[in-house]
Amino acid sequence: MSTRYDHIVIGAGHNGLVCAAYLARAGRSVLVLEAAEEVGGAARTAEIAPGFRVSACAHLLYGLHPRVIRELSLRRHGLDYASASLQTAVMGADGSVLRLKTDHAAGAIDAADIVALPGFRRRLLKMARHLRPMLLMQPPRLAGRDLKQNIDLARLGFAIRSMGQADMRDFLRIATMNVFDLVQDNFASPLIQAAFAADAVLGTNLGPRSPGTVLTLLYRLIGEVGPVQGAVALPRGGMGAVTQAIAASARDFGATIRMGAAVGRIRVEGERVVGVELADGEFIAAGSVVSNASPQRTLLDLVGPRHLDAGFQRDIGKIRAKGNTAKLNLALSGLPAFRGLDAADLAGRIVLAGSPSAIEAQFDPSKYGEWSPEPLMEITIPSATDATAAPSGQHVLSAVVQYAPYRLKEGWDAARARYLEVLLDHLERFAPGIRQQVVAQQLLTPLDLERDYGMPGGHWHHGELAIDQLLMLRPVNGAARYAMPIAGLFLCGAGAHPGGGVTGAPGHNAAQAVLAEAKPLERAA
């Protein structure tokens, strides 16, 4: 006899786990089904060589929502930071280095820019702060709203109004701008410009000159670590430890998590979701199904277009979700020697980016299905601050590599080995000798992210974070409130509002939507 659950959550990515934890916390029976042998999705720690443990994909925490941390008691379940506020070293191709920590800058930067930095950050952080209420809000419908949604819409408007006249005007002016123009307007030194441009484009399929990149920058600055907005933290034990904490919390509330259980189909009967079928044919019934998989995977592959209205499935099919970001993880025999960086720099965040123009030029080849040979990288060396990451004296390096298009002209399987060489050559220019230190490596192209991490298109956000795919338009117009147009089906992953990153926000919001709409099953006494 098979058990019937109130809710099945497809996928134990961090959002699926957050959602499951909230549902279980409300007393619902919850089963989480994860295709992989491990929880975490893109927030996992991988052992790339014996004793070398590194965040497989996501490595830095800057947006995990404080309410999620508090309500799910994540600290008690093991959430810990190796470093709660990292400094950033930006390295130009010419050997110049800029050091940044919150409002302070030193190194390759004009005096005027040093003076301008605090004001610029204050301005952006303030705007981001005003947008923050939207994170944990279900985007109001554009038409046919009820009172609650009208209040939400009013709050959204109010959030912008409450900035005050001058800030509001400023926000409306820059919100649709591109980050290239924004940093040109505010700074003269290329490295400080590059630092903000890099934050805006990391994980997106956008260049600094693409419209909407001010919004993606604000999105990154919305979060806080502890009390510090815009801070960047390195989780102890890698990103996998974060999801382990969430999983522990979910289990603690009573959720069941099953690994190695790939869902092959979401079963629909009489126009409502009745449960799921695993790849091996096993059927598990549930009152409702919440999917952490991407909107396209969920609706087109697992439900199937025929169960959906034609316009809706067409819109879902048109979501732009082609990743342009790769991940390179290295096991190293020693601490790499980055030119001009000291121990404190190596314990922080290292960004290889010369100028916004250089980043834009790196973006260009990706439009034509080619990688950039000298790409923007965001690097951490977690073992510098986290002794659990590597055997003593040895190190792991984690690098987010921008502009590796999902649709590579020659195909990733044929080109992967060559791309690895390109990246190592690139690193060698900044850290001479690093090639000799490599003990093991892991390269994840967008294709690998799709195949091994269940992210179709390999996109960091499960769908581009662009102005036409945000808020009420995320994932598509008319479906932004987590409930899908087919009864009993919800989305809870990065493809839903507000988007990706390790935030827990979509998972939290989806749980609220599920709890509001779906009643628990009646159980025999």
Added chain:
Amino acid sequence: MNPDLAPAQHDSARATTRIGLKETPFAPRLRPLNQFEALEYWQGYWSPAHFGNMEREYFAIRNTASVFDISPMNKYRITGPDADAFLQRLVTRDVTKISVGRVAYTVWCDDAGQVIDDGTLFHLGEQDWRLCCQEHQTFWLEASARGFDVSVREETEEVAGLSLQGPTSFSVLSRLGLGGLETLKPFGIRRWPFRGHELMVSRTGFTGDLGYELWIAPGGALDLWDALMEAGQGIGGVEPTGSHALNMARIEAGFLGAQLDFIPADKAIRAGRTRSPYELNLGWLVDLAKGQFTGRKALVEEKARGSRYCLVAVDIEGKEPAEGSLVYHKQKTEVGHITSGIWSPTAKRNIGLASLKRPFGDTKTEDLWVEIYALHELRWEKVMARVRVVKAPFFEPARRRATPPLPF
């Protein structure tokens, strides 16, 4: 002779006129008859509006036989293992009830349950269908095809269509030697060889009268035309008609005109201007029990909530044509307007279709008025005319359904 001054050749189905419109396979016959160059744009084709004498054309539809060139009608061939399932998801009717050899009138909706277009669905064979409609549907059909093992191919240019309508249409067509034509029932399809081509005949039309639609490869079009003209001799002839006469006949029959009585949902720019099938008096085409189809969820909700509008047939006092006029309750409150309206020569009544805000036209049908403005020799006259809600069609002769039809 300067080639630029050479007379245009009208012998190709794909030829374009000097204004850039396509010509149909019947153009070589229609062109010379169209002495006033009274042409209309129809989905990229030129289509005759009239041939100089609209009354004569109209009366041919009702008294003898008429032809109207329906080649510009968009035709989509839908085939493959999932063809039936694809159509079941597309349209509001239950297509499992449409047998091979039959035609059904249907509408299809967007997700919000708003009508995109109406048309006729021909069940040509197992897993083989043709959808005929006025508006282009390629994008919508392609979007709808995802997830189905189905092929959707536009074949508008590959099939010439001629609508033969009127009380003598059966007799005219019989003279082409189509044996067994008398047993063809309304909405039936039959095929005959005709001068080296296959002639497909469906007993369908847009006039509410006895009539047929004839379908043939473009190469057979002119032979068909000539044969019909010859067959009409001695029994009242076969009159070429334009869209104006046809429009009168379709209003009498109570049929809807896209862009007139409803705005195709995919073309509407303004919110709230579209209509659901229920709001077009087409609820009979909607089968909510057949399972999932696009718009079903919205239509179920509409049923529960109630519709905003209704489309009703109206009889208007007097004889001033009322198309476009506003409808008032108690001569005061505006409740809708006349979407199509004519003086009907056959019904001898001033008739129209009206889109009204419910409950008007639905439960409230008393004390309705229409405000008509008529320009009579430099003077505008305003008339408040009483409106009665009646049952469509305004004209429905027994011959429309009679099988066998009476010969002339």
